[in-house]
Amino acid sequence: MTGLERSRVLSGMRPTGRLHLGNYMGALANWVKLQREYECYFFIADYHALTTDYANTENLRWNTEEVALDWLGAGLDPERCVLFLQSAVPQHADLHLRFSMITPVSWLERVPTYKEQQENLSEKDLSTYGFLGYPLLQAADILLYQPKFVPVGQDQVVHVELTREIARRFNQFYRVGEREVLPEPQVLLTPAPKLPGTDGRKMSKSYGNTIELTDSETTVRQKLKTMVTDPARMRRTDAGDPDKCPVGDLHKVFSTPERMQEVYEGCRSAGIGCIQCKEWAADALVQVLTPIQERRASFTPAQAMEVLRAGSERAAGRAAATMREVDQAMRMPKLSAGADAAPAAVAGATR
Numbered sequence: 001m002t003g004l005e006r007s008r009v010l011s012g013m014r015p016t017g018r019l020h021l022g023n024y025m026g027a028l029a030n031w032v033k034l035q036r037e038y039e040c041y042f043f044i045a046d047y048h049a050l051t052t053d054y055a056n057t058e059n060l061r062w063n064t065e066e067v068a069l070d071w072l073g074a075g076l077d078p079e080r081c082v083l084f085l086q087s088a089v090p091q092h093a094d095l096h097l098r099f100s101m102i103t104p105v106s107w108l109e110r111v112p113t114y115k116e117q118q119e120n121l122s123e124k125d126l127s128t129y130g131f132l133g134y135p136l137l138q139a140a141d142i143l144l145y146q147p148k149f150v151p152v153g154q155d156q157v158v159h160v161e162l163t164r165e166i167a168r169r170f171n172q173f174y175r176v177g178e179r180e181v182l183p184e185p186q187v188l189l190t191p192a193p194k195l196p197g198t199d200g201r202k203m204s205k206s207y208g209n210t211i212e213l214t215d216s217e218t219t220v221r222q223k224l225k226t227m228v229t230d231p232a233r234m235r236r237t238d239a240g241d242p243d244k245c246p247v248g249d250l251h252k253v254f255s256t257p258e259r260m261q262e263v264y265e266g267c268r269s270a271g272i273g274c275i276q277c278k279e280w281a282a283d284a285l286v287q288v289l290t291p292i293q294e295r296r297a298s299f300t301p302a303q304a305m306e307v308l309r310a311g312s313e314r315a316a317g318r319a320a321a322t323m324r325e326v327d328q329a330m331r332m333p334k335l336s337a338g339a340d341a342a343p344a345a346v347a348g349a350t351r
Helices: 021-034 046-053 060-074 091-102 105-109 112-120 134-143 154-173 217-225 246-254 257-268 274-297 301-330 344-349
Strands: 008-013 039-044 081-085 149-152 186-189
Touching: 008 021, 008 134, 021 039, 021 060, 021 149, 021 274, 039 060, 039 301, 046 060, 046 134, 060 081, 060 274, 060 301, 081 301, 091 134, 091 154, 091 301, 105 134, 105 154, 134 154, 149 154, 154 186, 217 274, 246 257, 246 274, 257 274
Parallel strands: 008 039, 008 149, 039 081, 149 186
Antiparallel strands: none
16 A cells, blocks of 8 residues: 555544553554554644643643654664654644634533543643633644544544534535545544553543553553452452453453463463462563563653654644645735735835
């Protein structure tokens, strides 16, 4: 498949610092596969970080560097895909402004995460337009690159649907001839295996239960030692069920079929204890993390930021092409650089 035939894909990630295995399995590992088949644009959404953390930007640059390093470590290749920084491409803000002029407020208020996050983050003042309007910025992020697909998990499908609605509304008002400028993107569902944190809940930084991509082998083994297991195994001699155990869930994602069979047989017969099972799980995690960490270590933070700078230039070129079409469709007045372009009435008035 040649580059000209490849469909375009767009996705992004907020810079919240070093990534963990949940981020890797929920998005990043899939992106690495997609870059081989599609024309991919992946961006660090630093504007989106401001929607909830506008009052504290002290770590924004460090967080951005860490995410970029994790991306490179995971296998995203700047020669295969465009890696860029949202705020370095001014067209994101421009298209967001255009969308804010045509989108009913009720569309934004009905987004499920709007009220959910206000309740979950009650310690923060989220009564800002930036927070209300973040789905518009997200729509601009996507539509600016006119992608065919947006890879997301099931919980993000509603956001892509809003983007599609905004594209339809824009295309109702503005066209270039009979052609729609902003084609509606399609959802590309990302496989999302169940990946528990060390406390058995979904792996999340907010729960403090993560295994980071940068965790050393010693740290990984220490974290797994404290991981919760099947509550039925109160004693070493009690039989358990890997299907009811968070450690068993890790095995299902990272262990070989042969190891998985040993886990099932050993746990259900009490032939192995939880300590042994956790050691096997740690072995599997280390095998995944080691090559990621080795690739990551081959880049400095400065080199990672240079990758983003170069990628942002490429992204800006693609974004500018879209905005030229948007301007044409919206019939926005453009001033020529030449003085001779002044309207005759204005020119006459200055004589």
